[in-house]
Amino acid sequence: METEAKIFIRNQLNPGDLGQIAALHGRIxxxxxxxxxxxxxxxMDSLLEFYRQYDANRDKVWVVESEGKMVGFLLLMHRQDEQAQLRYFILEKPYRGMGLGKKLMEEWMEFYNEKGYKGAYLYTTSGLDPAISLYERYGFKKVSQMKSRNFGVHLLEMLYRLYPS
Incomplete structure (x- = not known):
């Protein structure tokens, strides 16, 4: 198990990151x-959308690295009507269960609040129970779900929203 001292989180994208983020998601x-x-x-398609509309004042990334290798990622993407979208929350298996997900969510929420967003949302699927539990602990509520066969498997896709308190 890696120690936290070996984990580095950076908040800017570097050349090569978009491909690594897509590959990390694809493989995991x-x-x-x-x-x-x-x-x-x-x-890959939606990362290009993020890159093309990126605004450093309203968007933020969390690139999680260990020994120079990307092992996790999260981003906050601005949307219409002062909404934020939480996307691409992922951690390699050896980096789960050590509080890193909680740290990323805390930083995400801090940026969300600092920027004065009026609400947020995320899409997720069944089978991601630890992530769903984390989202719910930070106030996200499931507002809809639908069955699909996207990505080659039977899924229950869910929309979660965070409303202003």
Whole structure:
């Protein structure tokens, strides 16, 4: 198990990061949830959307590295009507369960509050219970769900929203 001293979180994207983020998602979701190649392509497409509309005053990334290797990621993406979207929250298996997810969520919420967003949302799927539990601890509430066969597997896709308190 890695120690926290070996983990570094940076808040800027570097050349090569977009491909690594997509590859991390593609590999982990294939290994752990049997998602097909279409999921990695979806992540690549939407990362391009993020890059093209990136605004340093309203958007933020958390790139988690250990010994120079990307082992996790999270971003806050601005949306219309002063909304934020939480996207691409992922950690390699050896880095789970050590409080790193909680630290990332705390930093995400801090930035969200600092920027004065009026609400936030995220999409997730069944089978990601630890992540869902974390989202709910930070005030996200499930508002809808639908069955799909996206990414080559049967899924229950869920929309969670964070409302102003």
């Amino acid at each position: 979701y294939a290994e752990e949830h049997n998602f097909g190649l279409g999921f990695e392509a979806y992540v």
